[in-house]
Amino acid sequence: MNYEFKYKDEVVSVDLTDGKIASFNDGEKQLQFEFRSEGRIYLRDGNMAKEVCAVIDGDKTFVDIDGLLFEFAVPSEDASGSGEGGLASDPSRLFAPMPGKIVKLLVEIGDTVSDKLQVVIVEAMKMENIVIAKASGTVKAINFAEGDQCDIETPLIELELADD
Amino acid sequence: MLFNKVLIANRGEIAVRIIHACRTLGISTVTVYSTADKDAVHTMMGDEAYEIGPPSPLESYLCIEKIIEVAKKSGADAIHPGYGFLAENPNFASACAANKIAFIGPSAEAILLMGNKVESRKKMVSVGVPLIPGMKDEGKSLAEFVKAADEAGYPVLIKAAAGGGGKGMRVVNEPADLETAVEGAKREAKSAFGDDTVYLEKYIVDPRHIEFQVMADSHGNVVHVFERECSIQRRHQKIVEETPSTAVTDELRIEMGKAAVEVTKAADYVGAGTIEFLLDKSGKFYFLEMNTRIQVEHPVTEEVTGVDLVAEQIRIASGYELSDHFKNLTQRGHSIECRIYAEDASNNFMPSIGKILLYREPTGPGVRVDSGVRQGSEVGIDYDPIMAKLVVWGEDRETACARMIKALKEYKILGLRHSVKYLSDIIAHPKFVSGETYTDFIERNFSDWDDGASELLETAVGAAAIAGANYRPAGNQSGAGDASVFDPWRETGNWQIGESVK
Numbered sequence: 001m002n003y004e005f006k007y008k009d010e011v012v013s014v015d016l017t018d019g020k021i022a023s024f025n026d027g028e029k030q031l032q033f034e035f036r037s038e039g040r041i042y043l044r045d046g047n048m049a050k051e052v053c054a055v056i057d058g059d060k061t062f063v064d065i066d067g068l069l070f071e072f073a074v075p076s077e078d079a080s081g082s083g084e085g086g087l088a089s090d091p092s093r094l095f096a097p098m099p100g101k102i103v104k105l106l107v108e109i110g111d112t113v114s115d116k117l118q119v120v121i122v123e124a125m126k127m128e129n130i131v132i133a134k135a136s137g138t139v140k141a142i143n144f145a146e147g148d149q150c151d152i153e154t155p156l157i158e159l160e161l162a163d164d
Numbered sequence: 165m166l167f168n169k170v171l172i173a174n175r176g177e178i179a180v181r182i183i184h185a186c187r188t189l190g191i192s193t194v195t196v197y198s199t200a201d202k203d204a205v206h207t208m209m210g211d212e213a214y215e216i217g218p219p220s221p222l223e224s225y226l227c228i229e230k231i232i233e234v235a236k237k238s239g240a241d242a243i244h245p246g247y248g249f250l251a252e253n254p255n256f257a258s259a260c261a262a263n264k265i266a267f268i269g270p271s272a273e274a275i276l277l278m279g280n281k282v283e284s285r286k287k288m289v290s291v292g293v294p295l296i297p298g299m300k301d302e303g304k305s306l307a308e309f310v311k312a313a314d315e316a317g318y319p320v321l322i323k324a325a326a327g328g329g330g331k332g333m334r335v336v337n338e339p340a341d342l343e344t345a346v347e348g349a350k351r352e353a354k355s356a357f358g359d360d361t362v363y364l365e366k367y368i369v370d371p372r373h374i375e376f377q378v379m380a381d382s383h384g385n386v387v388h389v390f391e392r393e394c395s396i397q398r399r400h401q402k403i404v405e406e407t408p409s410t411a412v413t414d415e416l417r418i419e420m421g422k423a424a425v426e427v428t429k430a431a432d433y434v435g436a437g438t439i440e441f442l443l444d445k446s447g448k449f450y451f452l453e454m455n456t457r458i459q460v461e462h463p464v465t466e467e468v469t470g471v472d473l474v475a476e477q478i479r480i481a482s483g484y485e486l487s488d489h490f491k492n493l494t495q496r497g498h499s500i501e502c503r504i505y506a507e508d509a510s511n512n513f514m515p516s517i518g519k520i521l522l523y524r525e526p527t528g529p530g531v532r533v534d535s536g537v538r539q540g541s542e543v544g545i546d547y548d549p550i551m552a553k554l555v556v557w558g559e560d561r562e563t564a565c566a567r568m569i570k571a572l573k574e575y576k577i578l579g580l581r582h583s584v585k586y587l588s589d590i591i592a593h594p595k596f597v598s599g600e601t602y603t604d605f606i607e608r609n610f611s612d613w614d615d616g617a618s619e620l621l622e623t624a625v626g627a628a629a630i631a632g633a634n635y636r637p638a639g640n641q642s643g644a645g646d647a648s649v650f651d652p653w654r655e656t657g658n659w660q661i662g663e664s665v666k
Binding site: 064 | 399512513514515517519521522524545546547548549572573575576577578579581582584585588615616617620621622623624625626627628629630631632633634635
């Protein structure tokens with residue numbers, strides 16, 4: 001059976017046989033697992049066994065290997081459509097990482113922004129978090145004022161993307 | 165007489181830590197919680213729990229009136245503020261006193277004195293504790309800068325009064341460069357902050373953050389409980405702390421410890437406190453400030469000395485003299501603490517929120533976890549994202565480091581982003597191993613940190629697929645549970661406690 005997982009921007013495909021052998025690249029690489037519980041999955045190689053944890057929550061899967069955390073999403077059919085994956089991957093709309101208070105707006109309507117430029121500072125959990133532009137463009141809308149509470153569904157800033 | 169009942173005006177891991185200390189002393193506990201913490205670990209753990217308002221700290225954990233009201237209603241004779249929230253609020257200490265409730269901490273006057281940078285520095289000068297040399301005010305003429313630089317000794321640092329982010333900042337190594345540096349710093353300050361006020365202080369080469377734990381009772385006894393090094397910081401917040409410091413020699417420890425005790429006495433201080441110093445490469449140290457509370461990183465001190473600092477705070481507030489252990493303190497072995505935050509180390513330490521879906525703490529010799537979460541806990545947006553502190557002890561630093569890496573690898577927290585791998589890479593870093601831990605350690609060594617995910621991506625994807633293929637959501641079963649799980653209750657047949665069923 002084939003599974004696909006999205007890690008950051010990369011989609012990784014894996015074939016599973018007998019519910020325990022994972023093959024990559026048409027069988028070029030194979031890994032054997034033993035499932036006991038979500039908290040105890042063992043990577044097996046002969047007598048060697050290594051514990052891995054994996055938990056599924058809705059369309060997210062979290063995996064831990066020795067403290068290193070992976071967060072996988074199910075690849076969406078239509079990347080530009082609605083849903084979290086779609087919103088996050090659209091660089092013309094910048095969202096707060098979590099609900100919080102707008103501390104500072106670092107751009108104004110009409111400003112040109114470049115990739116990685118800091119645009120908004122949002123305070124949540126006692127800390128200031130910087131929202132960074134993911135592409136170059138011109139600020140076309142700012143939907144909050146300094147001091148406003150923001151959610152994660154409304155974009156903070158909307159950009160007119162620059163043509164490459 | 166010890167208190168009968170202590171109210172804990174805090175949440176999370178420190179509230180849990182205080183409950184442990186109270187229980188050890190046979191004192192019953194009252195917890196307070198906001199609606200966001202209805203099911204939190206600390207809420208469920210105390211002997212009594214009172215809701216004090218909505219999630220916003222201003223309307224709950226910072227609301228003095230509500231907390232005093234709960235203390236009176238529940239009959240608590242003392243309040244422990246933990247750290248953060250109301251811990252260093254003189255008005256809270258005064259409100260406790262006015263209501264005849266003991267505040268487990270110093271007097272309002274001592275909090276006020278140490279909270280005021282100018283006043284506390286004056287006090288330190290009067291008892292001969294060294295401060296970072298430099299100008300008291302802005303420099304007006306070049307002559308003033310030259311004089312101040314000569315007094316402080318080169319290298320010196322020119323800083324913008326409105327400063328931040330390194331703008332308007334210049335390091336000057338020799339007198340010939342002073343004038344150009346002052347001019348440059350002024351220009352930069354003007355354009356960055358619209359204010360060209362600059363001042364001068366001694367530039368500290370390879371600074372370390374070294375702090376001393378002090379304990380003082382109401383009978384005039386003051387001791388220091390050795391140092392902690394807390395140089396590893398991100399976003400100006402400590403993330404790894406250890407004791408002893410690799411930079412503090414036996415002679416230096418005596419000298420700094422003496423200064424710490426002087427500071428404590430000068431402030432007429434009672435309770436647990438921490439004196440923060442900056443230590444430079446040549447072994448010179450400078451007073452920064454005094455924290456008038458129990459510190460997040462207090463466990464490393466407990467691990468190497470065998471004392472319970474929180475229990476001792478409570479004893480001192482009850483009027484007892486310092487325990488005998490504090491009269492013959494020695495440091496044994498080495499201890500390290502890592503703060504486990506819900507944050508994304510690969511994305512500018514952005515706090516992470518969510519539900520902890522799977523949680524497993526590490527175990528083994530020399531491993532201690534002070535935690536405020538459990539499996540199923542929600543980490544929300546309203547509070548500091550610290551989930552737990554992982555503390556290890558080893559007979560030497562090498563053993564402590566090895567135990568820390570082992571324990572971090574065993575620590576399982578799934579469901580949100582956390583700093584466990586980042587911390588593990590810090591402890592394993594050659595510069596950490598060699599003790600080259602200066603306050604810019606993170607900028608210097610971890611600016612291009614890679615979590616190493618690419619090497620393990622296929623293993624992780626394989627495990628994700630295995631979980632998907634075998635996953636059975638809870639409550640989605642028809643019939644009497646999952647037959648593949650061994651359930652001893654199904655094997656016992658008819659039975660009744662104490663006798664056989666007729």
